[in-house]
Amino acid sequence: MKAILALPILRPIATFAAILVIWELSTIVFEIPSFLLPAPTRILTGFDAVEFSRWIEHIWATLRVALYGYITAIVIALPLAIVLSRSKVVSDCLYPLLVVIQSTPVVAVAPIIIVVLGSGDAPRIVITFLITFFPLVVSMTTGLMATPPELIELSRSLRAPVSRELSQIRIPYAIPYIFSGLKISITLSIIGAVVAEFVAAEKGIGYFIQFSTSYFKIPQAWAGLFLLVLISLLLFQIISAIQKQFFPWSLPKDNN
Amino acid sequence: MTLPEIPALEFDDVGQVFDTASGQLEALRGVSMKVSRHEFVAVLGPSGCGKSTLLRLTSGLIAPTSGSVRVFGKEVDGPRDDVGIVFQKPTLLPWANVEDNVVFPIRHKTGRVRPEHRETARELLRKVGLEGFEKRLPSELSGGMQQRVGIARAMLLNPDILLMDEPFSALDALTREEMGFELLDIWQAQPKTVMFITHSISEAALLADRVLVMSERPGHFIADFEVPLPRPRSVETSTRKEMHEFAAQLRSLLLKRAA
Numbered sequence: 072m073k074a075i076l077a078l079p080i081l082r083p084i085a086t087f088a089a090i091l092v093i094w095e096l097s098t099i100v101f102e103i104p105s106f107l108l109p110a111p112t113r114i115l116t117g118f119d120a121v122e123f124s125r126w127i128e129h130i131w132a133t134l135r136v137a138l139y140g141y142i143t144a145i146v147i148a149l150p151l152a153i154v155l156s157r158s159k160v161v162s163d164c165l166y167p168l169l170v171v172i173q174s175t176p177v178v179a180v181a182p183i184i185i186v187v188l189g190s191g192d193a194p195r196i197v198i199t200f201l202i203t204f205f206p207l208v209v210s211m212t213t214g215l216m217a218t219p220p221e222l223i224e225l226s227r228s229l230r231a232p233v234s235r236e237l238s239q240i241r242i243p244y245a246i247p248y249i250f251s252g253l254k255i256s257i258t259l260s261i262i263g264a265v266v267a268e269f270v271a272a273e274k275g276i277g278y279f280i281q282f283s284t285s286y287f288k289i290p291q292a293w294a295g296l297f298l299l300v301l302i303s304l305l306l307f308q309i310i311s312a313i314q315k316q317f318f319p320w321s322l323p324k325d326n327n
Numbered sequence: 328m329t330l331p332e333i334p335a336l337e338f339d340d341v342g343q344v345f346d347t348a349s350g351q352l353e354a355l356r357g358v359s360m361k362v363s364r365h366e367f368v369a370v371l372g373p374s375g376c377g378k379s380t381l382l383r384l385t386s387g388l389i390a391p392t393s394g395s396v397r398v399f400g401k402e403v404d405g406p407r408d409d410v411g412i413v414f415q416k417p418t419l420l421p422w423a424n425v426e427d428n429v430v431f432p433i434r435h436k437t438g439r440v441r442p443e444h445r446e447t448a449r450e451l452l453r454k455v456g457l458e459g460f461e462k463r464l465p466s467e468l469s470g471g472m473q474q475r476v477g478i479a480r481a482m483l484l485n486p487d488i489l490l491m492d493e494p495f496s497a498l499d500a501l502t503r504e505e506m507g508f509e510l511l512d513i514w515q516a517q518p519k520t521v522m523f524i525t526h527s528i529s530e531a532a533l534l535a536d537r538v539l540v541m542s543e544r545p546g547h548f549i550a551d552f553e554v555p556l557p558r559p560r561s562v563e564t565s566t567r568k569e570m571h572e573f574a575a576q577l578r579s580l581l582l583k584r585a586a
Contacts, residue, residue, distance in 0.1 A: 221414040228386045228406045229436040239435055243422055320422045320464060 109290040117294035121279075129295075132275035133264045134302065136192055140199025141260040144207050145253070147200075152211030153237065162212075173205040177263070181270045190271065198270075199263030203256040210252025214245025247321040250314045257306045261299060276302075333400040334361040335488060335520040336385060341394035342545075343380050354380045356545035358394070362537075364487075365518040369531035371577065372541030373584075378524045380546070382490045385522065386410045398488065408436065410488040411481030415496055417473035419465040419480075425452065426461040429479045436484075444483070451479040454513055471502040478510070488520045495530070503527075504562075507534050511560060528577045532556070533565055540580060550580055 098110040188194035268277030283292040343355040354377040429448040455475040540550040
């Protein structure tokens with residue numbers, strides 16, 4: 072046991088393995104029916120309920136909506152953050168609006184958006200966008216304003232154009248903030264896509280879970296849930312890897 | 328002085344009032360002074376007396392509310408890049424290596440860096456004792472080394488005037504003294520007009536030709552001393568009797584004001 076915990080990489084694996092074992096054993100010992108809580112091995116059989124190609128279709132439907140919404144949010148958030156960080160007037164005018172949008176429960180607006188925008192990906196992308204957008208704007212704006220004032224003075228004394236102040240000082244300085252926003256929002260994007268599918272969809276993991284539960288096929292609903300977690304983790308890791316690869320200086324220092 | 332020389336830097340009855348959220352703040356009132364070419368002047372004063380405002384006026388980042396600021400006889404009417412600024416914190420770009428940080432002003436000003444600028448940068452890094460560290464990131468350097476990079480960066484465009492805003496105040500006492508002497512070596516090898524802001528009496532006395540003492544807000548000069556110490560200065564200078572007497576004189580003046 073000590074030998075396993077000695078390796079840092081094995082520590083979280085040990086936790087999850089322990090949970091799975093306890094889970095499996097308790098379903099046997101307490102004879103929990105699989106529609107309440109299926110054992111992990113039972114969930115594995117849930118994956119067989121649907122053909123592999125159908126799984127891919129569901130995954131792609133969810134992933135597509137999540138990524139389109141996420142990318143749209145990034146594309147709109149960055150210029151907006153630049154404007155917000157540069158102009159007090161614009162910031163005063165727009166910030167309350169952003170807060171109102173953020174305070175509106177997206178789950179409650181989702182049915183309305185679907186009615187207005189009809190079927191297809193568009194309403195689902197909008198819903199995902201609404202969920203991912205705010206953390207991005209806030210983190211980017213905070214980052215753009217986190218530049219040391221000395222460097223801005225240096226920039227002014229060099230009479231550099233504003234575009235260069237942005238590209239060579241402000242945006243690079245905002246990178247750590249931008250990435251924390253990107254990491255929060257990528258997991259939110261999956262939530263957005265699933266919420267949208269709950270309201271109206273004919274494909275996607277969220278749709279699949281809802282469909283399965285309405286027929287009491289709980290193990291395969293759990294299988295879908297596992298997939299969602301996996302996708303979320305994977306996307307998060309991709310963003311982390313991009314930051315580590317291209318902006319290693321923006322990561323907090325290791326203690327060792 | 329044999330010839331009526333144009334001062335490198337001249338403040339003529341400068342007043343500075345800032346509008347703040349809590350009303351107007353008078354930072355400077357009736358500030359007048361002259362600094363000759365290649366003179367090393369220390370500005371000594373209590374915190375919050377408007378010392379940094381002097382630097383920002385000289386570099387043209389702000390315009391005086393009243394009076395005028397002249398650099399080599401010409402009115403300062405906007406940001407100028409012939410003054411180099413060394414800040415209290417090194418404020419280097421964390422993503423750029425040491426050499427890229429030193430050439431940053433030229434990249435930022437013109438959008439490109441020519442090989443001769445890199446050569447100048449490496450030369451400056453040699454001068455500040457950072458040869459071999461060109462490709463390191465700022466986070467890999469100690470505070471003193473980072474500030475050396477800051478000094479090299481300020482000297483890249485070979486400014487006539489070097490403005491230093493308490494540049495060594497964040498360093499430990501030993502490094503601070505060492506950096507002071509290094510600065511003197513650089514200044515001796517490549518003479519510049521230096522305005523050195525500090526609140527350390529011994530630092531002002533040890534480094535400068537002249538010490539200007541500022542009052543609390545609204546800041547103005549209450550004393551102007553020639554430093555009675557020969558050059559070149561060294562660790563030995565700091566143990567001399569004249570040094571102690573001069574420092575005591577400055578101290579009693581500042582303490583009297585504070586009382």
